[in-house]
Amino acid sequence: MSIRHSLLALLQDRPRYGYQLRTEFEDRTGSSWPLNIGQVYTTLDRLERDGLVQKDGGDGDGHIIYSITDAGRAEAQAWFQSPVGRANPPRNELAIKLALALTLPAVDVGGLIQAQRAVSMRALQEYTKSRREAAVHPRPADTARLLVLDSLIFQTEAEVRWLDLCEARLMQLAGPA
Known part of the structure; x- marks a missing residue:
C-alpha cells in the first residue's frame, strides 16, 4: 500500500493537517488499514521535501496544514492511471x-x-x-x-x-x- 500516494490523493480534495489525513484515510478505507500518525507526518515531510506538498501554515490550534502542489497532483493522477504491478507480489x-x-x-x-x-x-x-x-x-x-x-x-x-x-x-x- 502506498501511504505516499494515498495522502496525495486525499489532499486533492482540500488542504488538511496530519491527523485529518489519517482519519480521512481510515474512514474511506473502512478502517481496514490503520495508519500510525507518526508514519503520516514522516510521509508528509518526505512529500514536502520532494515538492509534492507544501505547508500552508497553522490552523490556529497548533496544526500545520498541508496542501498539494501541481507536481503532487500530477503524481497522484499518474498513480491512479497506473495499474498495480504484479511483477513483485507482496510477501505473504x-x-x-x-x-x-x-x-x-x-x-x-x-x-x-x-x-x-x-x-x-x-x-x-x-x-x-x-x-x-x-x-x-x-x-x-x-x-x-x-x-x-x-x-x-x-x-x-x-x-x-x-x-x-x-x-x-x-x-x-x-x-x-
Whole structure:
C-alpha cells in the first residue's frame, strides 16, 4: 500500500493537517488499514521535501496544514492511471510460515493450518458482518468502504480455500492411513 500516494490523493480534495489525513484515510478505507500518525507526518515531510506538498501554515490550534502542489497532483493522477504491478507480489507471511514449517521436523503443520483457518474464519465473519452493516443505509462515502470490505472478504475466502488445499496436500504426503 502506498501511504505516499494515498495522502496525495486525499489532499486533492482540500488542504488538511496530519491527523485529518489519517482519519480521512481510515474512514474511506473502512478502517481496514490503520495508519500510525507518526508514519503520516514522516510521509508528509518526505512529500514536502520532494515538492509534492507544501505547508500552508497553522490552523490556529497548533496544526500545520498541508496542501498539494501541481507536481503532487500530477503524481497522484499518474498513480491512479497506473495499474498495480504484479511483477513483485507482496510477501505473504502465512505462505512463508507454511513453506518453512514443512521443512522442519518439529513443527505441527496440521495444527498450524487449523489455527490459521480458525483465525481466518473469524476475520471472514467480522468482514461479512461489517459489510452487511455498511450496506443497510448506504451513503456515497460507504461505497468506498464496501469495496474495501469486499476485497478483504474475497482475499480471506481465497486464504481459507488455500488452507484447505494445503491440508489436502499434507494428507497426500502422509499416504494411505
